[in-house]
Amino acid sequence: MQDELLYQRIAAGIEFQIFKEVLRVGDKLPSIRTVCREQGVSMSTATQAYFELERKGLIESRPKSGYYVSQLSHKSLESPFTSHPTSETSNNYIDDLVLRVNDSLCDNKLTQFSLSVPSDELLPIAKLNKAVLHAMRNLPYSGTGYELAQGNLDLRRQIARWSFTWGGKLREEDIVITAGCRNALALSLMAVTKCGDSIAVESPVYFGILQLAKSLGLNIVELSTNSKTGIEIEALKKVMPQIKACLLVSNFNNPLGSCMPDEQKKEVVSLLSKHEIPLLEDDLYADTYFGNSRPLSCKSFDEEGNVLWCSSVSKTLAPGYRVGWVAAGKYTEQVKRLSLLHSGSASTLTQQVVADFLENGRYENHLRRLRGILHTNSLQFLRAIGEYFPEDTRVTKPQGGFVLWLELNKKIDAIRLYEKAHRQRISIAPGPMFTLQNQYSNCIRLSYGLKWSRELETGLKQLGRMAKEMTNE
Known part of the structure; x- marks a missing residue:
């Protein structure tokens, strides 16, 4: 007692x-x-x-x-509603706004809530520099020569070994090294679709995927998506007769932060494989999990070689290295030929640096630290949003990744809020950037991949005040 x-x-x-x-x-x-x-x-x-x-x-x-x-007992924030996109595509996609947001990413005078990569302060830059010097000393001709078209053998071997952590069962010959994840997705799309085909994606979806698909002449079908569990499978079933491929960010989706449960991943893989519809999996964020273990990937359940698994170190280690890869299953030969035709191999030097980081454990050590910082940051952001934003604000509570998705009062126009915030030296990503339809006009994406500081707290407070003012207009 x-x-x-x-x-x-x-x-x-x-x-x-x-x-x-x-x-x-x-x-x-x-x-x-x-x-x-x-x-x-x-x-x-x-x-x-x-x-x-x-x-x-x-x-x-x-x-x-x-x-x-982890939270304040008296301030519980509701999650955003499940999205319900229509079958109609708008012609009003705002490319100019996407360019403006992207162009501001290197402006050090802005509080960069729009940035969806870790800030330089969270990266092991000194260790990377040492690894570059080591690679230059050990590579033939100091790494200035061409690499194999399929990519650095050491790196492919280390990625295959790393896949053991999520049941990937990959071999070095299954992997093609690319110039970042977007290049991996581009090669994969070219391998399985042609101009005029339709592909299914989450909604909202990362604007880079929309831009890429548009550049290839593909039609986009946006699927209803839950902020916690990803796409609604019934929505996928309805559109299957009209699509040639499906592209999903299965783990900690950008911008929602959703993570598909394992059983749902298994069902999606089985469903698409049965109908011979290839699944392109953008798995950029899975290593930034907050829990005890990395979530499985759709590729973990791939028995037919129907999943083209794409990833990179751009969101975890070195954004500027542009080192990515794809394990394309039964489409590997097509991807290899397209890679040779369109881009050749990625940088010899940076591939070797990433391979060394994976081999000697420095990557995992860095990830452990990064995950802890990101988790703490996400909680700080949720606390600040609860304190400073309008009471009816809805926000995601991801268990990994870099971003939060805020659903604001219907009176708030996200693009107008972006303009007001930008004048106050604060950068955000407005919701309309993440769709080809007329939706998410009252939503914004915020990144917490930054070193927490008083400046960030002040920026969130200012942003919340602006949102309240617009609600009361």
């Missing part, structure tokens, strides 16, 4: 501090050993107190890191 009172007292004290915001979202709690020492209680009592706080959803455990405040 005494132990029960003790653990409840400890839990109640921490809960009070969270409620009063003495402990804020993202703050690290004392270790269980510290609680034992400071409170004079047993290990089991301290552990039970933390379990009680976890049960209430107030704190969460992170492997090899400790316990962190």
Whole structure:
């Protein structure tokens, strides 16, 4: 009875501090050993107190890191509604706005909430520089020669070994190295479609995918998508007679952050394979998971070679290296020929650097640190949105990736909010960038792939104030 009172007292004290915001979202709690020492209680009592706080959803455990405040009990943010795109495509896709947002990414005077890659401060730049010097010393002619058209053998071997973590069962000969993930997607689309074909995608969907498909003369069919679990399978079934391929960001989708459950991935792979519709899987974000293990990929369930699995290190290690790859299954030969025809091989030097990072464990060490920072940042952003934005704001709560999707009051025009924010030196990504239809006009995407700072807090506060003003107009 005494132990029960003790653990409840400890839990109640921490809960009070969270409620009063003495402990804020993202703050690290004392270790269980510290609680034992400071409170004079047993290990089991301290552990039970933390379990009680976890049960209430107030704190969460992170492997090899400790316990962190996860939310404020009195400020619960609702998730966005499931999207319901129509079958009609608008001609009003705003290419100029996409270019403006992209062109501002190198403007250091802006608070870059529109950036969907980790900031330089979160990358192991010094270690990468050392790896470049090492590669130059060891590669023939210091890495200035051409690489194999299929890509660096060491890198393909390391990617194949890395695939073991998610059940990929890949071999080095299954993989083609590309100039980033978008190049991998482009080659894959060219291998399985022709101009005038239709492909199915999530909605909202990353604007780069829309631009790529349009450039290849493809028609886009946007699917109803849940902010937590990805596409609605019934929506996919309805459009299957009209599509030649399906392109999905299965893990921590950009911009929603959704992650398809394993059973749903398995069902999608089986369904598409049965109808001989290739699945292009953009798996850029899976390594940025916040939980105990990396989510499986659709490729994990591919028995027929029908999944073209695309990824890169652009979102996790070195955006500017432009090192990506595709495991194209039964379409590998077509992709290899297209790669040789359109782009040749990626940079010899950067391929070797990435291979070395994978081989000696530096990549995984970096990822562990990056995942912890991103998780804490996501909680800080959710806390700030709850404090500063209108009460009816809906926001995603991803378990990995870099971005949050906000669904604002219908009175708020996202493009107008973008313009107002830009004048205040704040950059956001308006919702209409992520569709070819007239939708998401009251939505925005924010990136938390930044080093948390007072400047970010101030920027979110300003952004929330602008949203409130527009709601009250």
